Amino acid sequence: MKVVVDLNLCQGYGECTRLAYGLFKLGQDLELAWEAHPDEERQADVEVAAATCPTQAISISYEE
């Protein structure tokens, strides 16, 4: 699983930081840092975070 965030779309809502706790973090300046290759067991959390993002900034790919 690979997670990509479009930082032009990201507006710092932080829904991902709550829904996939620990995999996304907002800095003081609302800049997002994220885990690009999270553990597979977090897949459901990451998918919910991506679905919930108000600007749809998160993309997930499932290539090996």
Next chain:
Amino acid sequence: MNADTVIDFDPFSQEMYDDPYPIYKYLRDHAPVYHTTKYSLEFWVLSRYDDVLNATREHSIFSNRTGGDLDHTDSLIVPNHVADIDPPEHGILRAMIQPWFSPKRMRTVVEPQLRQRVKHIVEELAHTTPLNADKIAWDTAMSAVQIMHSVPSEDLNRLEAWMRTVYRRTANEPTFPLEALYSGKAICEYMREHVEQVKNSPTNGGEDIINMLLRNDEVPTDDQMNRIVPHLIIGQSGTTQDLICRSLHCLASYPDQRHWLAEHPEGIPAAIEEILRFASPVQHLRRVTNQEVELHGVKIPRYATVLLLFASGNRDERKFEDPDVFNIRRQPGLHLSLSYGVHHCVGAPLARMETRLVLEEVLKQVPEYDISEVSDGSHIGGSLKGLFSDAAGGTELSH
């Protein structure tokens, strides 16, 4: 209360305002899909975290189109307002206002002014004992309303009086009071005229939400403006104010945590999430089913009114460890208090900002503030389980 107790869930009762949590627990454990025909209303009630969460996400099954308030406050004041409609129209209207609430945008356009005002509000009130949480909360909220809508200063008191009335209720009274309707309609009429004035002369450098709406590629029709703008005011008529009051009261009730927070203000955002979970300013909202739903062996028919008990889900031990323990360092933000799905509270970033600024200023200026627990009769407000009160200096702590 045990399995043999016949529960009578009455969302309008004094008991619900004093302490609903034992009732919620009973519902979760013994009647997760509860049915009643109280007050000649027939409705079903979902109380478990997972069921409420799923319902908020399944908007095609659980629709908003007949209103979010059990007594129809919102839909009587602003029929078919932006939150009272379903996709696809909902998405079109919501997309017009969502960008105003962008945290990145608000950081530069809203926060500096709001911070200055909150600093001043707290300075004025910091050294009166007990701390007047109600005035801090409402002055902050009205500052946010002014920034958001460019309301002239001389009109803020009138607007505040109407806003306070919209969700004011009496215990054991399920009916929607006329004074609430009149106040709500006054808000609508005021904002309608105000929008016309803004159209003719842009105000506030144009960064308020009215100017943003008018600059939209597809300019909203008058009908759309009238279904969006007043609802934004109604949506702030006690919700954020209650969150701010609850924050000040909760922290005062847990002085060790308050002390820690004063030393670690970076913990304030997570503390606000825990207060949202623990206090749940909006206890529940209403849906109507578009099809029959079967849950826990109970069939909820089509066109049924269903109450989603956010506050109950927030104390569900199936989701939260030690759910009745207030802990500002708990993993934050899985509460139901701002809902989920397409109707997730659009004002959430602003409400969080207002509350954060108040806590930052209060904990900086008067971290050991003394706050009253005078019981003057709860603030009773429909789906709001309020703390603020119009009685001068009086507030009631409800858990």
